[in-house]
Amino acid sequence: MTLHLGLTEVSNGNRPFFHGNVPTWLFAFFLLVFTSCDSVPGVTDPTASSPVVSGIQVSPEVLALDQLGGEGETVSAQITVTADVTDADNDLTAAFVLIRSSSPGQAPLAQEEVQLGNAGTFTSRLDLTVPRASGGQFVVSVFAADAAGNISNTAYGSIQVSGESAPPEIMSIDMPDQVTRPAAGLPPISISIQATVSDPDGLDNVAFVEVIVNGAATLRLCDDGGSGTCNNGFGSSGDLDAGDGVYTLTIQLDASNSAGTNSFEFTAVDRTGLRSGTVSRTIVVQ
Numbered sequence: 001m002t003l004h005l006g007l008t009e010v011s012n013g014n015r016p017f018f019h020g021n022v023p024t025w026l027f028a029f030f031l032l033v034f035t036s037c038d039s040v041p042g043v044t045d046p047t048a049s050s051p052v053v054s055g056i057q058v059s060p061e062v063l064a065l066d067q068l069g070g071e072g073e074t075v076s077a078q079i080t081v082t083a084d085v086t087d088a089d090n091d092l093t094a095a096f097v098l099i100r101s102s103s104p105g106q107a108p109l110a111q112e113e114v115q116l117g118n119a120g121t122f123t124s125r126l127d128l129t130v131p132r133a134s135g136g137q138f139v140v141s142v143f144a145a146d147a148a149g150n151i152s153n154t155a156y157g158s159i160q161v162s163g164e165s166a167p168p169e170i171m172s173i174d175m176p177d178q179v180t181r182p183a184a185g186l187p188p189i190s191i192s193i194q195a196t197v198s199d200p201d202g203l204d205n206v207a208f209v210e211v212i213v214n215g216a217a218t219l220r221l222c223d224d225g226g227s228g229t230c231n232n233g234f235g236s237s238g239d240l241d242a243g244d245g246v247y248t249l250t251i252q253l254d255a256s257n258s259a260g261t262n263s264f265e266f267t268a269v270d271r272t273g274l275r276s277g278t279v280s281r282t283i284v285v286q
């Protein structure tokens with residue numbers, strides 16, 4: 001079965017809603033479904049065997065057009081979309097992936113029909129070509145069809161497209177330059193390390209801040225307000241306020257730590273992969 005993908009947008013609040021040029025027989029089918037639901041209660045709902053799409057993932061999630069190669073007025077990038085498709089009676093036929101710009105009412109910029117054998121995760125790679133001056137939140141949508149003509153829900157993802165991007169910057173590092181170990185038998189001392197970060201594209205554009213300790217261990221600083229797991233095996237980041245651009249790491253110093261100088265190299269990385277300059281500091285443990 002083939003669906004025509006010349007889709008037009010129907011306004012539905014904030015969420016795009018696709019109204020396909022579906023074949024006449026499919027409209028007739030929908031009419032039958034709705035009519036039977038209204039007039040014959042208790043009849044098994046044929047849509048119970050419709051495909052279900054979930055778990056959509058889009059990569060990259062952020063596309064900085066000035067980071068892409070190419071000549072002239074357009075730039076191209078490959079977008080990878082994965083999603084999970086299930087169907088109770090497993091008669092899946094195809095999934096449909098569409099990428100549309102942030103402007104309402106536009107035809108899809110890229111689309112692909114993926115033939116499905118069985119339920120599971122499928123991957124679609126689409127070549128997206130857009131004007132160099134594009135921007136905004138592009139919408140990725142996925143739906144699936146089965147052999148009976150049932151259409152799934154539509155799952156949505158997005159790509160943040162920006163015409164220009166700039167690397168993040170570490171504005172300051174706040175940490176002690178020397179600490180004294182607790183005596184044997186006493187509790188460890190908490191050391192708070194804070195990096196204040198900015199990004200010309202906004203704080204949301206900062207992906208993470210990392211620190212390499214003594215040239216070996218890499219740890220994250222988090223702007224999570226102290227919730228969640230910033231580093232596996234560590235406790236709270238100790239961060240005070242989430243989303244304020246101050247990234248925090250709290251480490252523990254106990255009596256068993258070695259005396260000496262420890263190096264810390266900080267880098268911030270944004271969602272387009274651009275890296276800040278590295279800022280180096282040391283802590284002398286006595």
Ligand SMILES: [Ca+2]
Nearest residue numbers: 049087091146
């Ligand atoms: Ca089915």
Ligand SMILES: [Ca+2]
Nearest residue numbers: 166201205270
């Ligand atoms: Ca940036």
Ligand SMILES: [Ca+2]
Nearest residue numbers: 223239241246
């Ligand atoms: Ca913070």
